[in-house]
Amino acid sequence: MSNPLKIAVAGLDETFGPVVTVFVGKEGAVAPSVAKRLGKVLSARIATAVAADSFQAKSGSALVLPAEAGLGDKPATLVLIGAEKGEGARDFLKLGGQIRAKLPANRDVTLIAALPDGDMAPVDIAEMALGMRLAAYKFDRYQTKKKPDEPEQKNTAVTLLAANAAAARKELKVRDAVYAGVELARDLVNEPPNVLTPGEFARRAAALEKLGVEIDVLGEKELKKLGMRALLGVGQGSAEESHVVIMKWLGGKDEKAAPIAFVGKGVVFDTGGISIKPAQGMEDMKGDMGGAAAVVGLMHTLAARKARANVIGVIGLVENMPDGKAQRPGDIVTSMSGQTIEIINTDAEGRLVLADILWHTKQKFNPKFMVNLATLTGAIMVALGQEMAGLFSNNDELAANLAKAGTATGEKLWRMPLGPEYDKIIDSKFADVKNSGGRFGGSITAAQFLQRFVDGCPWAHLDIAGTAMGSPQTDINKSWGSGFGVRLLDRLVADNYEA
Ligand code: BES
Ligand code: MN
Numbered sequence: 001m002s003n004p005l006k007i008a009v010a011g012l013d014e015t016f017g018p019v020v021t022v023f024v025g026k027e028g029a030v031a032p033s034v035a036k037r038l039g040k041v042l043s044a045r046i047a048t049a050v051a052a053d054s055f056q057a058k059s060g061s062a063l064v065l066p067a068e069a070g071l072g073d074k075p076a077t078l079v080l081i082g083a084e085k086g087e088g089a090r091d092f093l094k095l096g097g098q099i100r101a102k103l104p105a106n107r108d109v110t111l112i113a114a115l116p117d118g119d120m121a122p123v124d125i126a127e128m129a130l131g132m133r134l135a136a137y138k139f140d141r142y143q144t145k146k147k148p149d150e151p152e153q154k155n156t157a158v159t160l161l162a163a164n165a166a167a168a169r170k171e172l173k174v175r176d177a178v179y180a181g182v183e184l185a186r187d188l189v190n191e192p193p194n195v196l197t198p199g200e201f202a203r204r205a206a207a208l209e210k211l212g213v214e215i216d217v218l219g220e221k222e223l224k225k226l227g228m229r230a231l232l233g234v235g236q237g238s239a240e241e242s243h244v245v246i247m248k249w250l251g252g253k254d255e256k257a258a259p260i261a262f263v264g265k266g267v268v269f270d271t272g273g274i275s276i277k278p279a280q281g282m283e284d285m286k287g288d289m290g291g292a293a294a295v296v297g298l299m300h301t302l303a304a305r306k307a308r309a310n311v312i313g314v315i316g317l318v319e320n321m322p323d324g325k326a327q328r329p330g331d332i333v334t335s336m337s338g339q340t341i342e343i344i345n346t347d348a349e350g351r352l353v354l355a356d357i358l359w360h361t362k363q364k365f366n367p368k369f370m371v372n373l374a375t376l377t378g379a380i381m382v383a384l385g386q387e388m389a390g391l392f393s394n395n396d397e398l399a400a401n402l403a404k405a406g407t408a409t410g411e412k413l414w415r416m417p418l419g420p421e422y423d424k425i426i427d428s429k430f431a432d433v434k435n436s437g438g439r440f441g442g443s444i445t446a447a448q449f450l451q452r453f454v455d456g457c458p459w460a461h462l463d464i465a466g467t468a469m470g471s472p473q474t475d476i477n478k479s480w481g482s483g484f485g486v487r488l489l490d491r492l493v494a495d496n497y498e499a
């Protein structure tokens with residue numbers, strides 16, 4: 001929502017600002033290109049300061065040297081950041097977050113992006129910049145009073161001096177699109193449920209039109225016509241109209257080639273319905289649209305960086321409320337697929353929403369594969385905690401590609417089982433299937449339910465209940481809504497499905 005960091009890239013020969021941040025290794029080592037740029041006096045000053053201090057030059061550690069003349073005769077504060085050689089892009093992302101935490105507030109900063117043992121690659125510089133911006137994200141739209149212990153956050157201009165500025169700038173532009181998608185997803189998750197109704201969510205998704213995304217917003221009349229009675233049943237106790245939004249980004253070489261599809265659970269608030277949840281922590285259920293938020297954020301990123309792929313995004317937007325008109329346990333609804341569903345628990349609503357939109361996506365677009373994201377079960381947190389999302393799939397290649405993208409981005413996935421033994425647990429006495437299989441294996445039986453609605457399509461389900469919101473703070477995320485899934489799936493597309 002708000003971000004005090006503005007980041008630009010310049011060449012190593014550009015002028016310094018009043019705060020200069022330099023990567024420093026053990027014994028005060030700086031890259032030869034940087035030593036040359038700083039001159040003998042400053043390089044010696046850095047080496048002396050490092051020797052005198054207990055500065056360990058561990059990744060992300062910092063030492064601040066007060067302003068002193070020597071940088072083109074202008075006084076400047078030196079911030080030394082400890083750096084070790086990392087083993088991949090994720091480390092630079094994390095390092096960016098760590099640096100952001102060390103930057104002085106409200107001072108323009110020049111960061112010299114070269115590791116102690118040599119110049120940084122343009123991609124690594126861009127990842128570091130992305131990490132800095134992700135760490136600086138703040139959702140403060142509804143805070144009218146400043147907190148006394150927080151320094152005022154005005155704009156801070158960070159200039160990254162790079163050996164190859166043009167290449168770094170190009171990489172940074174791609175990361176701008178990634179940042180914007182994550183920011184959008186975080187905003188949506190953080191917004192309160194009285195503001196972010198299904199209608200308002202649909203309007204915010206429809207705003208992607210300006211990036212060239214084709215948008216189709218369906219209301220209750222159209223959903224009824226399509227036969228989406230499983231989805232509509234969830235929203236029938238709400239005063240707010242339910243919606244489905246279809247987003248199309250056709251950036252592939254051949255617009256007619258089969259697309260790939262991403263599908264999101266968008267329960268804007270989950271009271272549990274008639275099977276109402278306990279009061280404790282219920283406010284967190286404003287984040288039960290984290291799957292839909294990730295899909296919208298992803299579509300934003302793909303369109304903004306003009307991804308060369310045909311991608312469909314589909315989100316189901318409903319509010320799950322108790323009411324005289326609300327759905328009951330015992331009700332039987334007919335889904336769009338024709339399969340009948342016995343409602344055992346109105347709090348197992350996400351799978352009902354997904355059942356209809358997965359089916360619709362398969363029938364309408366016949367995609368190469370579908371990946372759905374959903375804050376689906378509390379059980380996935382019992383299994384995996386809040387560090388990894390659950391991955392369920394009927395296709396080993398898709399599952400492997402997803403897991404790889406998870407490792408690369410740090411949005412980690414852990415594969416969970418599927419199988420006929422679990423599937424039979426959700427057979428119903430009165431209908432084709434029931435919407436709850438009870439407590440044991442709760443995240444698995446939920447996934448089995450979804451699988452009955454994918455019609456044989458290669459598919460993966462990501463249960464992000466633990467990772468989309470309220471997950472442990474990291475170097476690159478200080479926000480309640482994490483935006484989990486945007487970077488992961490952007491990477492999946494970039495590494496495997498772009499021409
Ligand atoms: N939205 C919840 C799952 C959830 C719980 C997400 C906590 C994030 C944090 C989902 O709709 C739900 O209520 N699931 C039930 C299913 C049960 C009734 C079969 C659950 O997990 O308890
Ligand atoms: Mn629920």
Ligand code: ZN
Binds near residue numbers: 270288349350376
């Ligand atoms: Zn839910």
